[in-house]
Amino acid sequence: MRGLFAAGGYEVFGGHVNMQEDKIKMKKIKVATLTGPLLDYWVAKANEMAHVFIEGGACWQMQHGDTKCPYSPSTDWSQGGPIIERERISIHWDSYLGIWKSYADTSDPIKRIASGKTPLIAAMRLYVLSKFGEEVDEI
Numbered sequence: 168m169r170g171l172f173a174a175g176g177y178e179v180f181g182g183h184v185n186m187q188e189d190k191i192k193m194k195k196i197k198v199a200t201l202t203g204p205l206l207d208y209w210v211a212k213a214n215e216m217a218h219v220f221i222e223g224g225a226c227w228q229m230q231h232g233d234t235k236c237p238y239s240p241s242t243d244w245s246q247g248g249p250i251i252e253r254e255r256i257s258i259h260w261d262s263y264l265g266i267w268k269s270y271a272d273t274s275d276p277i278k279r280i281a282s283g284k285t286p287l288i289a290a291m292r293l294y295v296l297s298k299f300g301e302e303v304d305e306i
Contacts, residue, residue: 206288207238216238267289271297
């Protein structure tokens with residue numbers, strides 16, 4: 168007699184194991200709403216930085232094996248400024264809407280404008296948008 172046992176995405180039929188395709192859907196978050204450590208985390212990922220994590224309400228990068236360094240380009244000009252310069256991001260104040268807007272010189276209309284309550288937030292959102300599109304995985 169053939170037995171069936173199903174658990175954790177596996178089916179066992181008479182001693183043979185068949186894996187079921189896991190259909191895990193990651194929750195998505197709009198880049199236009201990213202702020203704080205979550206925005207900083209995605210900027211780090213766009214920069215292809217390794218060993219980046221969020222802990223205690225801040226974004227960190229492990230450097231030199233065991234040194235935990237804060238990473239906050241959305242609030243620290245010394246970290247966000249070089250990205251703005253390298254990526255040639257333009258920023259200006261929209262007095263009509265009362266927000267900062269950032270622009271990129273790209274042919275893709277979706278990836279060429281972002282906004283935020285500070286110049287760095289607007290620019291870092293645009294940078295993440297240019298690398299990953301309108302949504303990223305919630306972590």
